[in-house]
Amino acid sequence: MEDALLYGRLQFAFTITFHYLFPQLTMGLALVIVILKTMALRSGNPVYNNAARFWGKIFAINFVMGVVTGIPMEFQFGTNWAKFSEIAGGVVGQTLAMEGMFSFFLESSFLGLFLFGEKRLGPRLHWLAAFCVFAGSWLSGYFIVVTHAWMQNPVGYEILADGRIVLEQFSALFTNPWATWEYLHTMVGAVITASFVIAGTGAFYLLRETHQPYGELFVRLGVMIGVVATILAAFPTGDGQAKNLAKYQPITFAAMEGIFETERGAPIALIGQPNMQTRTLDNPIFVPKLLSFLTYASFDAEVKGLNDFPEENWPSNIPGLYYSYHIMAGLGSIFIGVMLLAAFLLFREKLYTTRWLLWTLMLMIPLPYIANTAGWYTAELGRQPWLIYNVMRTVDGISANVSGGNALFTLIGFVAIYFLLGVLFLVLVGREIHHGPEGNGAH
Amino acid sequence: METIWFFILTTMLGIYVVLDGFDFGAGILHLFVARDEEERMLIQRSIGPFWDGNEVWLIASGGIVFFAFPLLYAVAFSGFYLPLIFLLWLLILRGVSLELRNHLNSSLWKSFFGKGFGIASLLMALILGAALGNLVRGVNFGGVVDGVSHYESQYFFTTLWTNFQPGENPGVLDWFTVLMGLIGVVTLTIHGANWVLLKSDGPFRRHLAEKARLAWMAAWPLIGLSIWAAADIRPELLDRFNNNVLLYFLPLSALAGFAALPYFQKRGQDLLAFLGSSWFILGMLLSTALALFPVMLPSSNHINPGITIYDAATSHYGLAIGLRWWIFGIILVIAYFIIQHRIFSGKIASDEDIYGEH
Numbered sequence: 001m002e003d004a005l006l007y008g009r010l011q012f013a014f015t016i017t018f019h020y021l022f023p024q025l026t027m028g029l030a031l032v033i034v035i036l037k038t039m040a041l042r043s044g045n046p047v048y049n050n051a052a053r054f055w056g057k058i059f060a061i062n063f064v065m066g067v068v069t070g071i072p073m074e075f076q077f078g079t080n081w082a083k084f085s086e087i088a089g090g091v092v093g094q095t096l097a098m099e100g101m102f103s104f105f106l107e108s109s110f111l112g113l114f115l116f117g118e119k120r121l122g123p124r125l126h127w128l129a130a131f132c133v134f135a136g137s138w139l140s141g142y143f144i145v146v147t148h149a150w151m152q153n154p155v156g157y158e159i160l161a162d163g164r165i166v167l168e169q170f171s172a173l174f175t176n177p178w179a180t181w182e183y184l185h186t187m188v189g190a191v192i193t194a195s196f197v198i199a200g201t202g203a204f205y206l207l208r209e210t211h212q213p214y215g216e217l218f219v220r221l222g223v224m225i226g227v228v229a230t231i232l233a234a235f236p237t238g239d240g241q242a243k244n245l246a247k248y249q250p251i252t253f254a255a256m257e258g259i260f261e262t263e264r265g266a267p268i269a270l271i272g273q274p275n276m277q278t279r280t281l282d283n284p285i286f287v288p289k290l291l292s293f294l295t296y297a298s299f300d301a302e303v304k305g306l307n308d309f310p311e312e313n314w315p316s317n318i319p320g321l322y323y324s325y326h327i328m329a330g331l332g333s334i335f336i337g338v339m340l341l342a343a344f345l346l347f348r349e350k351l352y353t354t355r356w357l358l359w360t361l362m363l364m365i366p367l368p369y370i371a372n373t374a375g376w377y378t379a380e381l382g383r384q385p386w387l388i389y390n391v392m393r394t395v396d397g398i399s400a401n402v403s404g405g406n407a408l409f410t411l412i413g414f415v416a417i418y419f420l421l422g423v424l425f426l427v428l429v430g431r432e433i434h435h436g437p438e439g440n441g442a443h
Numbered sequence: 444m445e446t447i448w449f450f451i452l453t454t455m456l457g458i459y460v461v462l463d464g465f466d467f468g469a470g471i472l473h474l475f476v477a478r479d480e481e482e483r484m485l486i487q488r489s490i491g492p493f494w495d496g497n498e499v500w501l502i503a504s505g506g507i508v509f510f511a512f513p514l515l516y517a518v519a520f521s522g523f524y525l526p527l528i529f530l531l532w533l534l535i536l537r538g539v540s541l542e543l544r545n546h547l548n549s550s551l552w553k554s555f556f557g558k559g560f561g562i563a564s565l566l567m568a569l570i571l572g573a574a575l576g577n578l579v580r581g582v583n584f585g586g587v588v589d590g591v592s593h594y595e596s597q598y599f600f601t602t603l604w605t606n607f608q609p610g611e612n613p614g615v616l617d618w619f620t621v622l623m624g625l626i627g628v629v630t631l632t633i634h635g636a637n638w639v640l641l642k643s644d645g646p647f648r649r650h651l652a653e654k655a656r657l658a659w660m661a662a663w664p665l666i667g668l669s670i671w672a673a674a675d676i677r678p679e680l681l682d683r684f685n686n687n688v689l690l691y692f693l694p695l696s697a698l699a700g701f702a703a704l705p706y707f708q709k710r711g712q713d714l715l716a717f718l719g720s721s722w723f724i725l726g727m728l729l730s731t732a733l734a735l736f737p738v739m740l741p742s743s744n745h746i747n748p749g750i751t752i753y754d755a756a757t758s759h760y761g762l763a764i765g766l767r768w769w770i771f772g773i774i775l776v777i778a779y780f781i782i783q784h785r786i787f788s789g790k791i792a793s794d795e796d797i798y799g800e801h
Contacts, residue, residue, distance in 0.1 A: 064542040067495060068535040072528075074505050078520025079527055082598070085520070089513025090757030094765060097506030101772030104499040109779035112492035113786060120786050164513075166758035399521035401586070401600040410528045417532060421539065428546050 003404025005395060008080040011411040013380075015072055017373055018418045022066035024372050027141055027187065028194025029059050030134035032225065037127045047213055052130070053118075054214070054437035055198070060115055061428050065421060067108075072414070080407065084387055084397030090166045091157050092147050095173060099143035107136025138187065145186055149179035151388050152379065153248050165391070178248065181240035182379075188232045189375060192335060193368040195226030199342070200365040201433055203358035211436040216352055219342075219361070223351070227343040230335040238332065239294070245382070246295045249389065251309045252382035255318045256325040257291060258284070259305045266291040266303035271326070274319045279307065316384040324377035331371040338364065444762045445752040448511040449739070451769065453732040455507060457725040459500035460571060461634075464724060465717075466494040467571075468635015470537065470564020471628065473557060476636075476654045482647050483557060487541065488794065489642035492787050494541060496779075498534065507769075511762060512755035514597065515739050522582060522599040523574075526615050530570055537563035565628065572627020576620030577601075579673055579680070579731060581741035581749060583612045596747040597754070609676050611744050619672050626669055629662045633704065634720040641713040644790045652708055659704055666698075677741065680734040690733065697726025 033052050040048035074096060077085045085093075110132035118126050150157075156172025157165050173179075199222025205215030245253040258274050258281045259266060268291040272284030292301040306314060315321050338360060345351040351358075387394040469490045477483040508516045520527055540559035547553070582599045585592030594600070604614035607621075616624075636655035640648055674681055684690045701723035707716035735741065741749035756762060 060542065061546070064495075064538055067498070068538040071498075071502060071534055072531045074502060074509075075520060075527060075531055077509065078505075078516045079524050080521070082517035082521035084517075085509065086514050086517035089509050089516055090761045091510075093506060093508075093510025093513060093516070093757075094761060097503070097510045097765070098768060098772070100499065100503035100506040101769065101776065104502055105496065105772075105776045105779055108496040108499050109783045112496060112783060116492045117786055160758075164757075167761040167764065170764045399517075399524075401594050401598045402521050402524050403600075406524055410525070413528070413532065417535060421535070424539065424543065428543060431546070 004400075004402060004407050005398050007404055007407035007411050008398050008402075009394070011080060011407060011414060012076055014411065015069065015076065015414055015418070016376075018422070019066065019069040019073055020373065020376060021369055022062050022069065023137070023141070024190040024193045024369070025062050025197060026059065026066050027137045027190040028192070029055055029062070029197070030130075030137045031191060032194050032198060032221065033059060033130050034127075034134045035221070035225075037130045041123060041127055047217060049123075050437045051214060051217055054432070056115065056130075058429055058432050060111075061425065061432070063111060065425050069418070069421070080399055080402060081387075081397045082399035082401070084392065087163060087392065087397075088165045088388060090164065091150060091154075091173075094167060094170070095143045095147040095150070099140055099147075103136045103140035103143060105136075107133055107140060110136065141187060141190070142183055145183040146173055146176065146179045148379070149176050149182050152182075152383055153178035153244075154388050154391050159391075165388075178244055181237060181244055185233065185237035185241050185375075188229050188237050189368070189372045191225060191229040192233060193372060195222045195229055195339075196335075196361070196365055196368045198222035199226060200362045203361040204433065205436070206352055207355065207358050207362065211438060214437045219351060219358070220346060222361075223339060223342045223346050226335070227339040230332065230339045233332050234336060238329075243295060246303075249382065250304050251306065251313055252315055252321070253295075254304055254306045254309070255315045255321050256378060256382060257303075258322050259291070259303055260307055262302060262305040262308050264292070264302045265289040265300045268294065269326075270330075274322045276318060313385070315382055317381050321378060321381040324374045324381060328371050328374040328378060331367055331374070335364075335368065335371070444759055444766075445756045446737070447766065448507070448756065448762055449732070449736065449752045452504060452507050452511065453729060454725075455500060455504045457728040459497070459504055460728060461721045461724050462497035462500055463494070464568075464571070464631045465635045465638035466490050466497055466537075467564040467568045468631040468633070469639055470561050470635070471568065471632045472635055472639060472651065472654075474561025474565060476651060477647075478650070480553070482650075485643050485645070485647055485793070486639055487544070487560075488791060489639045490541075492783070492791075495538070496783065498538070510765060511757060512739065512752065513757055515750055515755040518598055518750060519740055522601055523577070523615065524600065525603055526570065526574070526601075530567070533563045533567050533570070536560075537567065568628045568631040569624040570627075571631075573616065573620040573624035575627070575728070575731065576623030577615060578735070578740060579623075580609045580613060580617070580619055580676055581743040583744055584742040584747035584749065585744070587744040587746050588612065590746065592747060597750065609743075613743055619669075619676060622665065622669055622672065626662070626665050629658050629665060630720070630724065632658045633662065634717075634724065637704070637713070637717040637720050640708075641717050642789075642791055644793060655708070656705060659701075662701075666701075680731075683734055683736070693726055693733065694730040697723045697730065700726065 033055055036048050036052035036055065039045075040052060077089075077092075110129045113121060114126065114129040114133055117129065121129060150173060153176060155176045156167065156169035158168040159165050167173075198218045202215045202218025202220075202222060205211040206219060242253070245256070254260075257266075258269050258272060260279045260281075265288070267286035267288045269281055270285045270287065272281040275282045289299040292303055293299045295301065295303060306318075338357075342351055342357055342361065345354055345357060383389055385393050385395070387397040469486050473483055473486045477486055505516075536559050540556040540563065544553055544556035544560065582601055584599050585596040586594045586599055602614050604616045605612055607614070607617045609617045609619045613620075633655050636651050636658075640651060640655075643651075684694075700719040700721075704716055704719050707713075707719055737751045737753065738749045739752055739755055
């Protein structure tokens with residue numbers, strides 16, 4: 001039973017982490033493709049359409065990876081988390097089923113049209129197909145976030161005498177105050193990933209002095225989108241998320257920030273290592289009173305520390321939570337700095353020749369993936385030990401009939417298969433980028 | 444309300460098998476019937492723009508089980524743990540193989556992913572058939588051994604095989620479910636051939652039609668055997684039909700659709716042939732659902748009962764609100780479906796724009 005819980009959690013964590021590497025680019029890139037198709041329609045310049053076609057090909061590889069790794073996510077609720085599904089399926093299943101009906105059908109039907117139908121459709125309808133793919137992918141993200149937001153902050157439900165949780169008010173799922181900020185923050189994160197991928201690819205072309213017009217277009221587009229998205233990630237979306245945490249999950253908030261003692265005028269820790277033995281933060285660098293100000297708009301506001309809460313409700317892995325949060329926030333701050341600088345040089349028309357910054361943009365491609373992953377780890381580790389916050393504990397959600405040995409077997413299988421998928425993805429996308437956007441004909 | 448959702452669910456699952464079924468059939472033909480790269484590309488182009496959308500019917504049906512019948516979702520998915528995970532792995536192999544095959548112009552690469560696509564499709568057809576066999580035969584609720592339950596009475600866990608007998612404690616595979624798996628393979632091969640014929644022209648058609656005809660002849664003894672076996676293992680399946688003889692119309696019309704296939708093929712009526720095999724699949728699945736109703740998953744022992752729609756369903760409020768958005772959703776789905784199939788209508792398999800090679 002202990003083993004089954006461990007392997008079940010590891011399998012879900014591993015498969016969802018790997019899965020989300022793809023949808024974040026899918027959602028971000030879908031927006032970029034719509035922008036490129038719009039520019040192509042308005043200017044008639046074939047560069048934009050070639051660029052859209054080029055990113056469409058990478059989108060397709062990325063999308064397949066997202067689809068094939070996404071189906072196991074839905075099914076694992078039943079296979080490994082049967083008790084959770086049995087008890088809460090009437091609520092969480094509702095929004096997941098809606099995702100299937102309203103977004104996956106839209107996305108997949110029009111992706112086929114977008115990829116295979118450019119000639120049959122003509123430019124305007126092809127733009128519409130791209131837009132429907134974009135709408136489908138962003139709608140899909142919305143239903144997932146609404147489902148997740150319910151697990152973080154359950155609303156609109158009732159618990160029956162037999163322990164089952166059923167829906168009491170459908171609309172409450174969508175007006176959940178947790179869902180709005182989480183959705184916007186997640187989508188902005190996806191756009192940041194796409195902006196770095198595009199700018200980094202453009203930088204690669206400029207540094208290698210190939211595909212010059214595309215290099216300049218990609219860098220320009222990536223930086224312009226990136227500078228807006230990185231700022232939106234911090235304010236207002238990140239800020240809104242943090243305030244929700246302080247309000248609805250104060251224990252998680254204290255653990256993320258590494259606050260053990262309740263204090264007025266709490267400082268914010270930029271860096272430091274939580275020490276669970278002494279219940280302090282080792283080697284901290286503090287900015288005085290800033291946490292109180294950011295959270296409650298007053299330098300003297302009181303921020304609750306972990307010691308004020310019963311230990312059995314503390315997040316089960318406080319150092320992991322603290323680091324996830326600080327990695328996300330730290331990278332997010334670096335992103336803002338780099339994008340602002342790049343935008344400034346773009347404005348001064350010096351960016352395309354500033355090689356060190358082009359190198360930086362290219363090498364930073366993996367970082368938004370890490371930041372997005374760390375953000376989700378913050379949300380998930382922060383919710384523990386709860387599966388549904390304050391309603392159901394993770395340990396109570398597992399499938400009691402699936403043995404640890406069976407769960408480990410499938411975990412090993414997933415690791416092996418996903419490793420191969422990862423290699424395939426890198427090889428194929430690397431090849432497409434190496435090929436470049438020119439001369440691929442009407443594919 | 445539970446009844447409405449039961450039939451919505453079985454219809455959606457049936458549509459999934461009809462739609463993704465022709466993809467799997469195409470994969471089997473890709474593996475065994477196509478003789479050269481040109482024929483393989485014909486097959487692949489005929490399903491290229493569709494397979495992904497077809498797979499969504501599985502995801503959507505899964506979502507419907509999850510929210511409308513959470514207990515069944517929990518119990519069946521954890522109970523069939525290994526076969527379900529295998530199914531997921533095969534869907535990964537199929538999707539990746541199909542999409543990535545044409546990304547490199549290398550014969551080794553193409554042959555590797557071509558085989559991957561074919562083998563995954565073959566095994567998927569086998570699994571779908573065997574899954575239907577398991578639903579009919581039932582599972583060992585409570586994990587009963589010698590009259591003693593080892594789990595909560597609503598839960599079970601099925602190993603891949605026990606003694607290959609459909610007795611009290613059967614595995615996923617026994618002779619009956621393997622037989623059903625074979626029927627799955629043969630039926631979907633024919634169904635896939637009907638789809639490829641609908642979408643292609645040229646000399647490959649004759650070869651394809653010949654092989655489909657062979658599979659059609661092989662199917663009859665298997666189907667006959669399975670009907671006899673199902674009635675032997677679970678005699679109560681026929682009760683509902685015997686009580687209301689009119690209901691026999693459903694399975695008989697499905698069989699008639701299947702019987703008429705060579706007639707349609709001979710006259711070159713590709714669309715009617717495809718609809719015939721589609722109706723055979725959908726009609727037989729609906730007949731099975733009708734025979735089991737209101738049971739969703741029967742029990743193979745006499746101690747713990749199977750799960751009915753009333754045990755498994757969520758609250759009435761949840762089902763009612765779900766019906767509202769579902770009706771809205773299904774109208775949209777039908778609209779997308781019509782748009783997609785209109786734009787890619789005709790013999791698209793010879794259109795080189797579908798999967799242009801590099």
